[in-house]
Amino acid sequence: MTQKYHAQIYVTLRPSVLDPAGTAVKSGLSHLGYTNVDQVRIGKYVEVTLTADDETAARQQLDRICDELLANPVIENYRFDLTSV
Amino acid sequence: MTQKYHAQIYVTLRPSVLDPAGTAVKSGLSHLGYTNVDQVRIGKYVEVTLTADDETAARQQLDRICDELLANPVIENYRFDLTSV
Numbered sequence: 001m002t003q004k005y006h007a008q009i010y011v012t013l014r015p016s017v018l019d020p021a022g023t024a025v026k027s028g029l030s031h032l033g034y035t036n037v038d039q040v041r042i043g044k045y046v047e048v049t050l051t052a053d054d055e056t057a058a059r060q061q062l063d064r065i066c067d068e069l070l071a072n073p074v075i076e077n078y079r080f081d082l083t084s085v
Numbered sequence: 086m087t088q089k090y091h092a093q094i095y096v097t098l099r100p101s102v103l104d105p106a107g108t109a110v111k112s113g114l115s116h117l118g119y120t121n122v123d124q125v126r127i128g129k130y131v132e133v134t135l136t137a138d139d140e141t142a143a144r145q146q147l148d149r150i151c152d153e154l155l156a157n158p159v160i161e162n163y164r165f166d167l168t169s170v
Contacts, residue, residue: 004123010130025131028154034146038089038134045095045130046110049123061119069113 002051005058009080011071012043046070049085058082087136090143094165096156097128131155134170143167 013019022040029037048065052058062080071078098104107125114122133150137143147165156163 002121012130012132022131025154029150032153034135034150036087036136036146037150038136039132040134041132043130043132045097045128046107047097047124047126047128049125050119051121051123061121065114065119065122068117069110 002053003055003058004049004051004085005055005082006085007048007050007058007062007080007082009046009048009062009066009070009078010043011046011066011076011078013041014075014077017075043076044070055082055084087138088140088143089134089136089170090140090167091170092133092135092143092147092165092167094131094133094147094151094155094163095128096131096151096161096163098126099160099162102160128161129155140167140169 019041022042025042026037026040050058050061052061059082066078067073104126107127110127111122111125135143135146137146144167147167151163152158
């Protein structure tokens with residue numbers, strides 16, 4: 001029996017990798033008057049709905065999906081929350 | 086006294102708005118053999134560190150930051166989690 005799952009995937013740059021887009025947003029916020037913002041880091045957020053036999057299978061598949069397509073493991077980390085729906 | 090806060094901001098397309106990037110990822114996953122993926126929606130994930138007087142002030146400022154710069158309220162929703170660090 002298959003079950004439907006909803007995954008919220010967060011892809012972030014590794015801490016050692018520079019984030020020029022985040023720096024640009026921080027600069028923009030500073031120009032808008034938000035000078036109390038210390039740091040901005042920009043990542044990706046992906047919501048995926050999929051069917052799988054069980055939660056273990058869903059997690060294994062999501063790991064492969066992230067490694068192969070959604071994240072660049074050289075410069076990015078990912079994590080995800082999984083809920084059955 | 087000011088306190089340092091860490092915010093995790095999620096910007097997502099409104100449900101009624103088409104997501105061509107998400108559709109492209111779903112198609113890519115299908116070509117890679119992941120035919121059990123039903124839906125993919127792509128959003129933005131932003132981590133912000135800021136100092137504020139208290140949590141209420143931090144939340145108000147983050148609402149303004151999201152409305153003014155990070156999200157397009159016509160087509161996007163946002164939400165954020167706030168933790169003091």
